[in-house]
Amino acid sequence: MSSIQSIHRIRIATAALALAASSIAQAGTSGSASLTSDYVFRGVSQTNGDPALQGGIEYAHDSGFYAGVWGSNISWLSDIPGDISSSLELDGYLGYRGKVNDVLSYDVGALTYYYPGDFPDGFSRADTTEIYAGATVTPVENLSLGLKYSYAVTELFGYVGSEGSGYLDGSANWTFSPGWTLNAHYGKQWIEDNKDFEYSDWKLGVTKAFDNGFSIAAAYTGTDADDALYTNAFGNKIADDTVALTLTKAF
Template identity: 25%
Template sequence: MLKSCVILIFSIFALAGKACAQVSGSITLASDYSYRGISLSNEQPVAQLNLVYDAPDGWYAGAFGSKVKLNGNSSDGEQILLYSGFSQRLRSGLIWEAGATAALFPKSTDLNYGEVFTGLMFDNLSARIYYSPNYIGLNSKTLYLEANADYQLQERLDLFSHIGWLVYPDGKVGQVNRNRVDVRIGVGSNFSSWKLQLAYGITRPQQSYGTGKYQNNSRNSLVFSASYLF
């Protein structure tokens, strides 16, 4: 499935380019790389880059890169996340979307995995469901359901929240114990070309997840990030 996701993503990149897509991106410094309730940087600061192509007909594609530290390893690695999809606004104002992602770990290729997703957005609310046949090298099928909300407190101050649920639908012995919920709430401020965020995250249950090179623990976390938008 990973190969299929990569092919689909690059195909959409090509379509977006032909459609005079708008290009945007960000460079971020974060105190931790918290991903679905797990620290992929061993609770260390990371630099991240995100690039997005948005086509006027609804197609979009992007690439995200970040430093990672897995299993408490002192040596740095990288994660490259490719994603693409299609979104369309309905007359009601509701937006639906569908797409695919491919997560690549050049120094730990056994952790590579692909996902497909679909979702809905309305005003400042959004929800997605992801499916992976081999999530982050665990040789297990997973579903990840998430919901997000944003609320403007003041002109330059926003409140945001997230809840996610990782599920192992195979139901293998002991696997249900690795199902987890992650919750995050924070505040963000935008000024000029900069975006600052401070978020507190809670993960339940708190335990070690993964096998082999991926043995990171889930922990509650307070994460600060500063992004330059372009």
């Protein structure tokens, strides 16, 4: 699949998601569509520094159970030398959110990353399933602090023998003015049997939300990943410091 075909399919999928989310009257269903200058996941560019179109829909029941789907164009698999045509990421997840009190909430669930496409014989597919558990505290008004751990029950994104890998995600979000939120993140990726590829990542950004459901975000991200291991076939360092701009419409 060519990049143009992939982006065209994402445009169609994003439009369909937006239409479905805006037309569904059932309470508890929400969606979003985004355009980002660079799809950065855990500090690593998934699109070789190029833009991505993304969209998702989630249903959340009053009991706390929820389920959703999300998609984005990618290039990191097709950028690997060889006959690989995968240019799309599709995620499905389900979980349960609850509150202990007005200050402490928790979230547990499972998420599958699926990468459709054609792969050569013997290629270790990137499809990954993780289970996760997280907690969020709001010690003061307009400030939330989160900690989440994700555990891979399959091989992690194609690393051979990497079952049991983990990712720790710490976050802080401070709404310092109406509509304005400062976002900070620090993460650590452990990869079983592939220790050299382990790294830490961080992010500092700001988000401006508007009353019409639109928001715009700017974020600086960086990692301490080994450049030699995270340089693709085009000579680009995909885990290097970068700034990404994202426009989102929530429905």
